Amino acid sequence: MGIRTGESYIDGVKSREPDVWLNGERIRDVYHHPVFKQPIHEIASLYDLQHDPIHQSDITHICEETGERTNNAFLVPKSYEDLMARSKTFEVYARATFGLMGRSPDFLNVVLTSMASNSSFFEQYNSDWAKNIENYYKYVRDHDLFLTHAIINPQNNRAKNSQEQDDEFTHLGEVRETDEGIIVRGAKMLATLAPITDEVIIYSFPGFAPGDEKYALAFALPIDTPGLRLMCREPMQDGKRSLIDHPLASRFEESDALLIFNDVLVPWDRVFLRNNVEAGNRLYPSTGIIEQPSHQSGVRGLVKLQFAVETAARVADSIGVDHYLNVQKDLGELVQSVEVIRALLRVAEYEHVTMDSGEVRPAADPLETIRGYMPLMYPRAIELIQIIGAGGLLMSPTGADFDHSEVRQNLDQYYMGREGVSSYERVKLFKLAWDLCGEAFGQRLLQYERYYTGDPIRKRAIFYNNYKRKHSFDMVDQALDAAEKIHQQQNGITH
Numbered sequence: 096m097g098i099r100t101g102e103s104y105i106d107g108v109k110s111r112e113p114d115v116w117l118n119g120e121r122i123r124d125v126y127h128h129p130v131f132k133q134p135i136h137e138i139a140s141l142y143d144l145q146h147d148p149i150h151q152s153d154i155t156h157i158c159e160e161t162g163e164r165t166n167n168a169f170l171v172p173k174s175y176e177d178l179m180a181r182s183k184t185f186e187v188y189a190r191a192t193f194g195l196m197g198r199s200p201d202f203l204n205v206v207l208t209s210m211a212s213n214s215s216f217f218e219q220y221n222s223d224w225a226k227n228i229e230n231y232y233k234y235v236r237d238h239d240l241f242l243t244h245a246i247i248n249p250q251n252n253r254a255k256n257s258q259e260q261d262d263e264f265t266h267l268g269e270v271r272e273t274d275e276g277i278i279v280r281g282a283k284m285l286a287t288l289a290p291i292t293d294e295v296i297i298y299s300f301p302g303f304a305p306g307d308e309k310y311a312l313a314f315a316l317p318i319d320t321p322g323l324r325l326m327c328r329e330p331m332q333d334g335k336r337s338l339i340d341h342p343l344a345s346r347f348e349e350s351d352a353l354l355i356f357n358d359v360l361v362p363w364d365r366v367f368l369r370n371n372v373e374a375g376n377r378l379y380p381s382t383g384i385i386e387q388p389s390h391q392s393g394v395r396g397l398v399k400l401q402f403a404v405e406t407a408a409r410v411a412d413s414i415g416v417d418h419y420l421n422v423q424k425d426l427g428e429l430v431q432s433v434e435v436i437r438a439l440l441r442v443a444e445y446e447h448v449t450m451d452s453g454e455v456r457p458a459a460d461p462l463e464t465i466r467g468y469m470p471l472m473y474p475r476a477i478e479l480i481q482i483i484g485a486g487g488l489l490m491s492p493t494g495a496d497f498d499h500s501e502v503r504q505n506l507d508q509y510y511m512g513r514e515g516v517s518s519y520e521r522v523k524l525f526k527l528a529w530d531l532c533g534e535a536f537g538q539r540l541l542q543y544e545r546y547y548t549g550d551p552i553r554k555r556a557i558f559y560n561n562y563k564r565k566h567s568f569d570m571v572d573q574a575l576d577a578a579e580k581i582h583q584q585q586n587g588i589t590h
Protein backbone atom coordinates (compact mmCIF):
# COMPACT_ATOMS: atom_id res chain seq x y z
CA MET A 96 0.00 0.00 0.00
CA GLY A 97 2.79 2.52 0.82
CA ILE A 98 2.00 5.99 2.10
CA ARG A 99 -1.41 6.50 3.65
CA THR A 100 -3.63 9.54 3.43
CA GLY A 101 -5.06 11.26 6.48
CA GLU A 102 -8.49 9.93 5.51
CA SER A 103 -7.23 6.37 5.47
CA TYR A 104 -5.70 6.87 8.93
CA ILE A 105 -9.02 8.28 10.20
CA ASP A 106 -10.90 5.33 8.67
CA GLY A 107 -8.60 3.06 10.69
CA VAL A 108 -9.39 4.91 13.92
CA LYS A 109 -13.13 4.75 13.17
CA SER A 110 -12.99 1.05 12.41
CA ARG A 111 -11.71 0.10 15.88
CA GLU A 112 -13.14 0.05 19.38
CA PRO A 113 -10.19 -0.24 21.78
CA ASP A 114 -11.00 -0.49 25.51
CA VAL A 115 -10.41 3.21 26.23
CA TRP A 116 -11.28 4.68 29.65
CA LEU A 117 -11.39 8.42 30.21
CA ASN A 118 -12.99 10.46 32.98
CA GLY A 119 -14.81 7.43 34.38
CA GLU A 120 -16.29 6.49 31.05
CA ARG A 121 -15.67 3.80 28.45
CA ILE A 122 -15.12 5.67 25.19
CA ARG A 123 -16.43 3.50 22.40
CA ASP A 124 -16.35 6.09 19.63
CA VAL A 125 -12.86 7.53 19.94
CA TYR A 126 -13.06 9.52 16.70
CA HIS A 127 -16.12 11.55 17.72
CA HIS A 128 -14.97 12.19 21.29
CA PRO A 129 -14.13 15.92 21.65
CA VAL A 130 -10.89 15.20 23.52
CA PHE A 131 -9.52 13.10 20.68
CA LYS A 132 -11.10 14.56 17.56
CA GLN A 133 -8.75 17.48 16.86
CA PRO A 134 -5.56 15.55 17.72
CA ILE A 135 -6.74 12.84 15.30
CA HIS A 136 -7.06 15.51 12.61
CA GLU A 137 -3.60 16.86 13.43
CA ILE A 138 -2.12 13.37 12.95
CA ALA A 139 -4.18 12.93 9.78
CA SER A 140 -2.73 16.14 8.40
CA LEU A 141 0.77 14.67 8.94
CA TYR A 142 -0.21 11.68 6.80
CA ASP A 143 -1.54 14.09 4.16
CA LEU A 144 1.84 15.85 4.00
CA GLN A 145 3.13 12.71 2.31
CA HIS A 146 0.84 13.46 -0.64
CA ASP A 147 1.57 17.18 -0.71
CA PRO A 148 3.76 17.99 -3.74
CA ILE A 149 5.65 20.56 -1.68
CA HIS A 150 6.77 17.97 0.88
CA GLN A 151 6.50 14.59 -0.79
CA SER A 152 10.04 14.38 -2.10
CA ASP A 153 11.43 15.58 1.23
CA ILE A 154 9.65 13.05 3.42
CA THR A 155 9.17 9.95 1.27
CA HIS A 156 11.22 7.69 -1.00
CA ILE A 157 10.57 4.74 -3.29
CA CYS A 158 11.12 1.58 -1.29
CA GLU A 159 13.66 -0.68 -3.06
CA GLU A 160 11.92 -3.80 -1.84
CA THR A 161 8.29 -2.96 -2.70
CA GLY A 162 8.63 -0.27 -5.36
CA GLU A 163 6.05 1.69 -3.35
CA ARG A 164 6.41 5.26 -2.13
CA THR A 165 7.26 5.00 1.58
CA ASN A 166 7.90 7.41 4.43
CA ASN A 167 11.55 8.20 5.16
CA ALA A 168 11.09 7.09 8.77
CA PHE A 169 11.15 3.55 7.33
CA LEU A 170 14.37 4.20 5.42
CA VAL A 171 17.39 2.37 6.81
CA PRO A 172 20.07 5.07 6.51
CA LYS A 173 23.08 3.82 4.55
CA SER A 174 24.75 7.18 3.92
CA TYR A 175 25.04 10.70 5.25
CA GLU A 176 22.51 11.71 2.56
CA ASP A 177 20.00 9.16 3.89
CA LEU A 178 20.53 10.50 7.39
CA MET A 179 19.86 14.03 6.20
CA ALA A 180 16.76 12.88 4.29
CA ARG A 181 15.48 11.54 7.58
CA SER A 182 16.47 14.73 9.37
CA LYS A 183 14.43 16.71 6.87
CA THR A 184 11.45 14.40 7.38
CA PHE A 185 11.60 14.89 11.15
CA GLU A 186 11.80 18.62 10.62
CA VAL A 187 8.79 18.75 8.29
CA TYR A 188 6.68 16.86 10.84
CA ALA A 189 7.99 18.90 13.75
CA ARG A 190 7.31 22.19 11.99
CA ALA A 191 3.74 21.08 11.23
CA THR A 192 3.13 20.64 14.97
CA PHE A 193 5.65 23.24 16.26
CA GLY A 194 7.45 20.28 17.86
CA LEU A 195 4.58 19.92 20.33
CA MET A 196 3.56 16.39 19.33
CA GLY A 197 6.52 14.31 20.43
CA ARG A 198 5.02 11.00 19.46
CA SER A 199 4.10 11.77 15.86
CA PRO A 200 4.18 8.56 13.74
CA ASP A 201 7.79 9.09 12.61
CA PHE A 202 9.10 8.53 16.17
CA LEU A 203 8.17 4.88 16.62
CA ASN A 204 8.52 4.07 12.95
CA VAL A 205 12.18 4.99 13.36
CA VAL A 206 12.44 2.79 16.46
CA LEU A 207 10.95 -0.17 14.59
CA THR A 208 13.10 0.40 11.52
CA SER A 209 16.16 0.42 13.75
CA MET A 210 15.18 -2.80 15.51
CA ALA A 211 14.44 -4.57 12.21
CA SER A 212 17.64 -3.42 10.55
CA ASN A 213 19.50 -4.86 13.53
CA SER A 214 17.63 -8.16 13.46
CA SER A 215 20.99 -9.93 13.82
CA PHE A 216 20.76 -8.97 17.49
CA PHE A 217 17.52 -10.97 17.83
CA GLU A 218 18.95 -13.78 15.67
CA GLN A 219 21.69 -14.44 18.25
CA TYR A 220 19.01 -15.52 20.69
CA ASN A 221 16.19 -16.89 18.55
CA SER A 222 15.74 -16.95 14.78
CA ASP A 223 11.95 -16.59 15.17
CA TRP A 224 12.41 -13.29 17.00
CA ALA A 225 14.54 -11.99 14.13
CA LYS A 226 12.02 -13.12 11.52
CA ASN A 227 9.14 -11.64 13.53
CA ILE A 228 10.70 -8.20 13.92
CA GLU A 229 11.58 -8.08 10.23
CA ASN A 230 8.06 -9.10 9.20
CA TYR A 231 6.46 -6.70 11.63
CA TYR A 232 8.58 -3.84 10.27
CA LYS A 233 7.45 -4.68 6.73
CA TYR A 234 3.82 -4.86 7.85
CA VAL A 235 3.96 -1.46 9.58
CA ARG A 236 5.94 0.09 6.72
CA ASP A 237 3.69 -1.23 3.97
CA HIS A 238 0.50 -0.20 5.80
CA ASP A 239 2.05 3.05 7.04
CA LEU A 240 0.79 2.43 10.57
CA PHE A 241 0.87 4.65 13.62
CA LEU A 242 2.31 3.07 16.77
CA THR A 243 2.36 3.91 20.45
CA HIS A 244 4.77 2.36 22.93
CA ALA A 245 5.00 1.61 26.63
CA ILE A 246 8.48 0.88 27.92
CA ILE A 247 8.41 1.51 31.65
CA ASN A 248 6.72 -0.14 34.61
CA PRO A 249 4.00 1.62 36.55
CA GLN A 250 5.34 3.79 39.37
CA ASN A 251 4.54 1.56 42.34
CA ASN A 252 7.67 0.87 44.32
CA ARG A 253 10.74 2.00 42.41
CA ALA A 254 13.01 0.70 45.20
CA LYS A 255 12.09 -2.87 44.25
CA ASN A 256 12.55 -4.63 40.94
CA SER A 257 9.75 -6.38 39.06
CA GLN A 258 10.00 -9.75 40.80
CA GLU A 259 9.93 -8.05 44.23
CA GLN A 260 6.68 -6.11 43.75
CA ASP A 261 3.82 -7.20 46.05
CA ASP A 262 1.90 -8.74 43.18
CA GLU A 263 3.72 -11.00 40.73
CA PHE A 264 2.01 -9.25 37.81
CA THR A 265 1.97 -5.61 38.84
CA HIS A 266 4.64 -5.18 36.18
CA LEU A 267 3.81 -6.66 32.81
CA GLY A 268 4.98 -10.25 32.62
CA GLU A 269 4.42 -13.52 30.86
CA VAL A 270 1.89 -15.79 32.57
CA ARG A 271 2.21 -18.88 30.36
CA GLU A 272 2.64 -19.98 26.79
CA THR A 273 -0.01 -21.64 24.62
CA ASP A 274 -0.04 -23.10 21.11
CA GLU A 275 -1.06 -19.70 19.74
CA GLY A 276 1.41 -17.53 21.64
CA ILE A 277 2.14 -16.14 25.09
CA ILE A 278 -0.33 -14.83 27.64
CA VAL A 279 0.76 -11.58 29.30
CA ARG A 280 -0.60 -9.83 32.40
CA GLY A 281 0.17 -6.58 34.22
CA ALA A 282 0.68 -2.90 33.39
CA LYS A 283 3.07 -0.77 31.43
CA MET A 284 3.23 2.98 30.88
CA LEU A 285 3.21 5.69 29.51
CA ALA A 286 1.59 5.15 26.14
CA THR A 287 1.23 8.57 24.57
CA LEU A 288 -1.59 8.96 22.03
CA ALA A 289 -2.52 5.29 22.51
CA PRO A 290 -6.29 5.64 21.88
CA ILE A 291 -5.72 7.12 18.42
CA THR A 292 -2.95 4.77 17.24
CA ASP A 293 -3.16 1.57 15.21
CA GLU A 294 -0.81 -0.64 17.22
CA VAL A 295 1.29 -0.75 20.37
CA ILE A 296 4.87 -1.98 20.67
CA ILE A 297 6.16 -3.08 24.07
CA TYR A 298 9.82 -3.23 25.07
CA SER A 299 11.79 -2.01 28.09
CA PHE A 300 14.71 0.05 29.25
CA PRO A 301 17.60 -2.10 30.50
CA GLY A 302 17.58 -2.93 34.21
CA PHE A 303 16.38 -6.52 34.47
CA ALA A 304 17.95 -8.56 37.27
CA PRO A 305 18.33 -12.34 37.33
CA GLY A 306 14.90 -13.63 38.31
CA ASP A 307 13.14 -10.98 36.19
CA GLU A 308 12.94 -13.38 33.21
CA LYS A 309 9.18 -13.26 32.80
CA TYR A 310 9.26 -9.46 32.57
CA ALA A 311 11.90 -9.33 29.83
CA LEU A 312 9.51 -9.01 26.90
CA ALA A 313 9.18 -7.30 23.55
CA PHE A 314 6.12 -7.66 21.34
CA ALA A 315 3.52 -5.73 19.35
CA LEU A 316 -0.27 -5.87 19.15
CA PRO A 317 -3.17 -4.03 17.53
CA ILE A 318 -4.40 -1.37 19.93
CA ASP A 319 -7.87 -2.99 20.07
CA THR A 320 -6.57 -6.42 21.10
CA PRO A 321 -9.03 -8.12 23.50
CA GLY A 322 -7.95 -7.76 27.13
CA LEU A 323 -5.85 -4.64 26.54
CA ARG A 324 -7.22 -1.69 28.52
CA LEU A 325 -6.16 1.94 28.00
CA MET A 326 -6.55 4.03 31.19
CA CYS A 327 -6.19 7.62 30.01
CA ARG A 328 -5.01 10.39 32.29
CA GLU A 329 -7.25 13.38 32.90
CA PRO A 330 -7.22 15.42 29.69
CA MET A 331 -5.49 18.80 29.62
CA GLN A 332 -8.33 20.14 27.45
CA ASP A 333 -11.94 19.10 27.00
CA GLY A 334 -11.99 19.61 23.25
CA LYS A 335 -14.68 22.28 23.57
CA ARG A 336 -12.60 25.35 24.27
CA SER A 337 -12.13 28.09 21.72
CA LEU A 338 -9.18 27.95 19.34
CA ILE A 339 -8.70 31.69 19.91
CA ASP A 340 -8.35 31.16 23.67
CA HIS A 341 -6.29 27.97 23.41
CA PRO A 342 -4.63 27.94 20.00
CA LEU A 343 -2.17 25.19 21.00
CA ALA A 344 -3.92 23.13 23.68
CA SER A 345 -7.00 22.79 21.46
CA ARG A 346 -4.94 21.23 18.71
CA PHE A 347 -1.92 19.37 20.02
CA GLU A 348 -2.97 17.65 23.25
CA GLU A 349 -1.25 14.25 23.31
CA SER A 350 -3.22 12.02 25.67
CA ASP A 351 -1.23 9.53 27.75
CA ALA A 352 -2.40 6.16 29.00
CA LEU A 353 -1.48 3.37 31.34
CA LEU A 354 -1.82 0.08 29.47
CA ILE A 355 -3.33 -2.79 31.44
CA PHE A 356 -2.99 -6.27 30.00
CA ASN A 357 -5.65 -8.58 31.38
CA ASP A 358 -4.31 -11.96 30.24
CA VAL A 359 -3.74 -10.85 26.68
CA LEU A 360 -2.68 -13.30 24.00
CA VAL A 361 0.38 -12.24 22.03
CA PRO A 362 0.54 -14.44 18.91
CA TRP A 363 3.89 -16.14 18.32
CA ASP A 364 4.59 -14.09 15.21
CA ARG A 365 4.37 -10.89 17.27
CA VAL A 366 6.87 -11.99 19.93
CA PHE A 367 10.28 -10.30 19.49
CA LEU A 368 11.92 -11.18 22.80
CA ARG A 369 10.91 -13.16 25.87
CA ASN A 370 12.19 -14.86 28.97
CA ASN A 371 15.74 -13.61 28.58
CA VAL A 372 17.18 -11.01 30.94
CA GLU A 373 20.41 -10.61 29.00
CA ALA A 374 18.59 -9.97 25.71
CA GLY A 375 16.21 -7.59 27.50
CA ASN A 376 19.12 -5.58 28.86
CA ARG A 377 21.04 -5.54 25.57
CA LEU A 378 18.08 -4.57 23.35
CA TYR A 379 18.58 -0.81 23.77
CA PRO A 380 22.35 -0.57 23.31
CA SER A 381 22.46 -3.19 20.53
CA THR A 382 19.75 -2.16 18.08
CA GLY A 383 20.34 1.55 17.50
CA ILE A 384 17.14 2.46 19.35
CA ILE A 385 19.06 5.01 21.38
CA GLU A 386 20.63 6.94 18.50
CA GLN A 387 18.06 6.69 15.69
CA PRO A 388 14.99 7.91 17.64
CA SER A 389 17.18 10.44 19.49
CA HIS A 390 17.80 11.95 16.07
CA GLN A 391 14.04 12.43 15.62
CA SER A 392 13.74 13.78 19.17
CA GLY A 393 16.67 16.14 18.65
CA VAL A 394 15.18 17.65 15.50
CA ARG A 395 11.72 17.87 17.03
CA GLY A 396 13.12 19.30 20.26
CA LEU A 397 15.00 21.96 18.33
CA VAL A 398 11.79 23.08 16.61
CA LYS A 399 9.91 23.10 19.93
CA LEU A 400 12.63 25.11 21.67
CA GLN A 401 12.75 27.52 18.75
CA PHE A 402 8.98 27.93 18.95
CA ALA A 403 9.15 28.70 22.69
CA VAL A 404 11.98 31.17 22.08
CA GLU A 405 10.08 32.89 19.27
CA THR A 406 7.08 33.12 21.57
CA ALA A 407 9.19 34.78 24.28
CA ALA A 408 10.63 37.21 21.72
CA ARG A 409 7.22 38.08 20.28
CA VAL A 410 5.72 38.64 23.73
CA ALA A 411 8.61 40.94 24.64
CA ASP A 412 8.35 42.84 21.38
CA SER A 413 4.56 43.20 21.53
CA ILE A 414 4.70 45.22 24.77
CA GLY A 415 7.99 46.95 24.06
CA VAL A 416 9.93 45.39 26.95
CA ASP A 417 12.71 44.14 24.68
CA HIS A 418 13.80 47.76 24.84
CA TYR A 419 15.43 46.89 28.19
CA LEU A 420 18.93 45.45 28.53
CA ASN A 421 17.95 42.71 30.99
CA VAL A 422 15.23 41.41 28.67
CA GLN A 423 17.60 41.55 25.68
CA LYS A 424 20.13 39.53 27.68
CA ASP A 425 17.50 36.93 28.59
CA LEU A 426 16.32 36.66 24.99
CA GLY A 427 19.92 36.40 23.82
CA GLU A 428 20.39 33.49 26.21
CA LEU A 429 17.36 31.75 24.72
CA VAL A 430 18.45 32.27 21.13
CA GLN A 431 21.88 30.91 22.04
CA SER A 432 20.27 27.81 23.54
CA VAL A 433 18.60 27.19 20.16
CA GLU A 434 21.97 27.62 18.47
CA VAL A 435 23.59 25.15 20.88
CA ILE A 436 21.01 22.47 20.08
CA ARG A 437 21.22 23.20 16.35
CA ALA A 438 25.02 22.87 16.44
CA LEU A 439 24.86 19.61 18.41
CA LEU A 440 22.42 18.17 15.89
CA ARG A 441 24.64 19.06 12.95
CA VAL A 442 27.65 17.51 14.75
CA ALA A 443 25.64 14.34 15.44
CA GLU A 444 24.78 14.08 11.74
CA TYR A 445 28.22 15.04 10.44
CA GLU A 446 30.09 12.70 12.80
CA HIS A 447 27.80 9.77 11.94
CA VAL A 448 28.99 6.21 12.43
CA THR A 449 28.72 3.43 9.85
CA MET A 450 27.99 0.06 11.41
CA ASP A 451 29.33 -3.27 10.06
CA SER A 452 25.87 -3.87 8.56
CA GLY A 453 26.16 -0.62 6.56
CA GLU A 454 23.57 1.15 8.71
CA VAL A 455 24.51 4.76 9.37
CA ARG A 456 23.77 6.11 12.84
CA PRO A 457 24.08 9.70 14.03
CA ALA A 458 26.84 10.14 16.63
CA ALA A 459 25.62 9.22 20.08
CA ASP A 460 27.48 11.73 22.28
CA PRO A 461 26.08 14.95 20.79
CA LEU A 462 22.57 13.46 20.80
CA GLU A 463 22.92 12.47 24.45
CA THR A 464 24.20 15.97 25.14
CA ILE A 465 21.00 17.36 23.60
CA ARG A 466 19.11 14.95 25.83
CA GLY A 467 21.04 16.29 28.82
CA TYR A 468 20.54 19.98 28.02
CA MET A 469 16.95 20.14 26.78
CA PRO A 470 15.58 19.48 30.29
CA LEU A 471 17.45 22.64 31.32
CA MET A 472 16.94 24.80 28.24
CA TYR A 473 13.27 24.18 27.55
CA PRO A 474 12.12 24.88 31.14
CA ARG A 475 14.28 28.02 31.06
CA ALA A 476 12.52 29.20 27.90
CA ILE A 477 9.16 28.58 29.58
CA GLU A 478 10.29 30.41 32.71
CA LEU A 479 11.36 33.41 30.65
CA ILE A 480 8.02 33.54 28.82
CA GLN A 481 6.42 33.70 32.29
CA ILE A 482 8.85 36.39 33.48
CA ILE A 483 8.63 38.54 30.36
CA GLY A 484 4.84 38.18 29.93
CA ALA A 485 4.39 38.74 33.68
CA GLY A 486 0.91 39.79 34.83
CA GLY A 487 -0.29 40.33 31.28
CA LEU A 488 -0.38 36.58 30.80
CA LEU A 489 -3.16 36.40 33.37
CA MET A 490 -5.11 39.45 32.26
CA SER A 491 -6.34 38.39 28.84
CA PRO A 492 -10.08 38.48 28.19
CA THR A 493 -11.55 35.70 26.04
CA GLY A 494 -11.93 35.73 22.29
CA ALA A 495 -15.70 35.87 22.84
CA ASP A 496 -15.37 39.28 24.53
CA PHE A 497 -14.10 40.73 21.26
CA ASP A 498 -17.43 39.85 19.64
CA HIS A 499 -19.36 42.21 21.95
CA SER A 500 -19.68 45.73 20.61
CA GLU A 501 -20.39 46.95 24.14
CA VAL A 502 -16.89 46.10 25.41
CA ARG A 503 -14.94 45.99 22.17
CA GLN A 504 -13.96 49.64 22.39
CA ASN A 505 -12.58 49.11 25.93
CA LEU A 506 -10.63 46.11 24.78
CA ASP A 507 -9.18 47.95 21.82
CA GLN A 508 -8.12 50.81 24.07
CA TYR A 509 -6.69 48.95 27.05
CA TYR A 510 -5.29 45.72 25.63
CA MET A 511 -3.34 47.09 22.72
CA GLY A 512 0.41 46.59 22.75
CA ARG A 513 3.18 48.89 21.60
CA GLU A 514 2.49 51.04 18.52
CA GLY A 515 1.29 48.87 15.68
CA VAL A 516 0.13 45.93 17.85
CA SER A 517 -3.66 45.81 18.11
CA SER A 518 -5.44 44.56 21.20
CA TYR A 519 -6.77 41.49 19.35
CA GLU A 520 -3.28 40.57 18.11
CA ARG A 521 -1.76 41.04 21.55
CA VAL A 522 -4.45 39.06 23.36
CA LYS A 523 -4.17 36.20 20.86
CA LEU A 524 -0.37 36.16 21.26
CA PHE A 525 -0.56 36.18 25.06
CA LYS A 526 -3.08 33.34 24.97
CA LEU A 527 -0.73 31.28 22.85
CA ALA A 528 2.06 32.08 25.30
CA TRP A 529 -0.14 31.05 28.24
CA ASP A 530 -0.99 27.72 26.59
CA LEU A 531 2.74 27.11 26.40
CA CYS A 532 3.84 28.40 29.81
CA GLY A 533 0.83 28.32 32.11
CA GLU A 534 -1.85 25.85 31.10
CA ALA A 535 -1.73 22.22 32.21
CA PHE A 536 -1.09 21.52 28.52
CA GLY A 537 2.14 23.55 28.70
CA GLN A 538 3.22 21.88 31.94
CA ARG A 539 2.88 18.50 30.26
CA LEU A 540 4.99 19.75 27.36
CA LEU A 541 7.65 20.74 29.87
CA GLN A 542 7.45 17.43 31.70
CA TYR A 543 7.77 15.74 28.32
CA GLU A 544 11.14 17.38 27.65
CA ARG A 545 12.36 16.19 31.04
CA TYR A 546 11.21 12.61 30.86
CA TYR A 547 10.18 11.54 27.36
CA THR A 548 13.01 9.07 27.14
CA GLY A 549 13.98 8.17 30.64
CA ASP A 550 15.17 9.94 33.73
CA PRO A 551 17.62 12.73 32.76
CA ILE A 552 19.53 12.39 36.04
CA ARG A 553 20.37 8.74 35.55
CA LYS A 554 20.93 9.29 31.85
CA ARG A 555 23.57 11.91 32.56
CA ALA A 556 25.26 9.64 35.08
CA ILE A 557 25.26 6.78 32.54
CA PHE A 558 26.65 9.19 29.94
CA TYR A 559 29.51 10.13 32.26
CA ASN A 560 30.32 6.52 33.11
CA ASN A 561 30.39 5.56 29.41
CA TYR A 562 32.49 8.62 28.63
CA LYS A 563 34.93 7.69 31.36
CA ARG A 564 35.30 4.20 29.90
CA LYS A 565 36.19 5.66 26.48
CA HIS A 566 38.48 8.52 27.58
CA SER A 567 41.62 8.43 29.70
CA PHE A 568 41.56 12.13 30.66
CA ASP A 569 45.32 12.08 30.00
CA MET A 570 45.75 15.80 29.35
CA VAL A 571 46.11 16.08 33.11
CA ASP A 572 49.03 13.62 33.04
CA GLN A 573 50.57 15.58 30.15
CA ALA A 574 50.40 18.80 32.20
CA LEU A 575 51.83 17.12 35.32
CA ASP A 576 54.61 15.40 33.36
CA ALA A 577 55.56 18.59 31.51
CA ALA A 578 55.68 20.61 34.76
CA GLU A 579 57.81 17.93 36.40
CA LYS A 580 60.17 17.88 33.43
CA ILE A 581 60.62 21.66 33.47
CA HIS A 582 61.07 21.57 37.23
CA GLN A 583 63.83 18.97 36.86
CA GLN A 584 65.53 20.96 34.07
CA GLN A 585 65.35 24.19 36.08
CA ASN A 586 66.81 22.53 39.15
CA GLY A 587 69.37 20.35 37.42
CA ILE A 588 67.74 17.16 38.66
CA THR A 589 68.89 14.28 36.47
CA HIS A 590 67.32 11.13 37.96
Ligand SMILES: Cc1cc2nc3c(=O)[nH]c(=O)nc-3n(C[C@H](O)[C@H](O)[C@H](O)COP(=O)(O)OP(=O)(O)OC[C@H]3O[C@@H](n4cnc5c(N)ncnc54)[C@H](O)[C@@H]3O)c2cc1C
Pocket residue numbers: 198244245246247250253284285286287351539542543546547548549550552553
Ligand atom coordinates in the same frame (compact mmCIF):
# COMPACT_ATOMS: atom_id res chain seq x y z
C1 LIG B 1 4.70 13.66 28.90
C2 LIG B 1 5.38 12.31 28.90
C3 LIG B 1 5.17 11.45 27.83
C4 LIG B 1 5.76 10.18 27.82
N1 LIG B 1 5.52 9.33 26.78
C5 LIG B 1 5.93 8.05 26.87
C6 LIG B 1 5.58 7.10 25.86
O1 LIG B 1 4.95 7.42 24.86
N2 LIG B 1 5.95 5.81 26.05
C7 LIG B 1 6.67 5.42 27.15
O2 LIG B 1 6.96 4.25 27.26
N3 LIG B 1 7.04 6.31 28.08
C8 LIG B 1 6.70 7.60 27.97
N4 LIG B 1 7.07 8.48 28.94
C9 LIG B 1 7.59 7.92 30.20
C10 LIG B 1 9.03 8.11 30.39
O3 LIG B 1 9.71 7.04 29.78
C11 LIG B 1 9.25 8.12 31.92
O4 LIG B 1 8.60 9.23 32.48
C12 LIG B 1 10.72 8.15 32.25
O5 LIG B 1 11.31 6.96 31.85
C13 LIG B 1 10.95 8.31 33.75
O6 LIG B 1 10.27 7.30 34.46
P1 LIG B 1 9.22 7.67 35.59
O7 LIG B 1 8.36 8.77 35.09
O8 LIG B 1 8.55 6.43 36.01
O9 LIG B 1 10.08 8.25 36.76
P2 LIG B 1 10.84 7.41 37.88
O10 LIG B 1 11.78 6.46 37.23
O11 LIG B 1 9.86 6.79 38.80
O12 LIG B 1 11.65 8.52 38.62
C14 LIG B 1 11.06 9.37 39.61
C15 LIG B 1 12.16 10.11 40.36
O13 LIG B 1 12.90 9.19 41.13
C16 LIG B 1 14.28 9.16 40.76
N5 LIG B 1 14.66 7.74 40.65
C17 LIG B 1 13.85 6.70 40.31
N6 LIG B 1 14.53 5.56 40.28
C18 LIG B 1 15.81 5.86 40.58
C19 LIG B 1 17.01 5.09 40.66
N7 LIG B 1 17.01 3.78 40.43
N8 LIG B 1 18.15 5.74 40.95
C20 LIG B 1 18.15 7.06 41.17
N9 LIG B 1 17.04 7.86 41.10
C21 LIG B 1 15.90 7.26 40.81
C22 LIG B 1 14.35 9.85 39.40
O14 LIG B 1 15.56 10.56 39.21
C23 LIG B 1 13.16 10.79 39.42
O15 LIG B 1 13.51 12.02 39.96
C24 LIG B 1 6.54 9.78 28.94
C25 LIG B 1 6.75 10.65 30.01
C26 LIG B 1 6.19 11.90 30.00
C27 LIG B 1 6.44 12.81 31.16
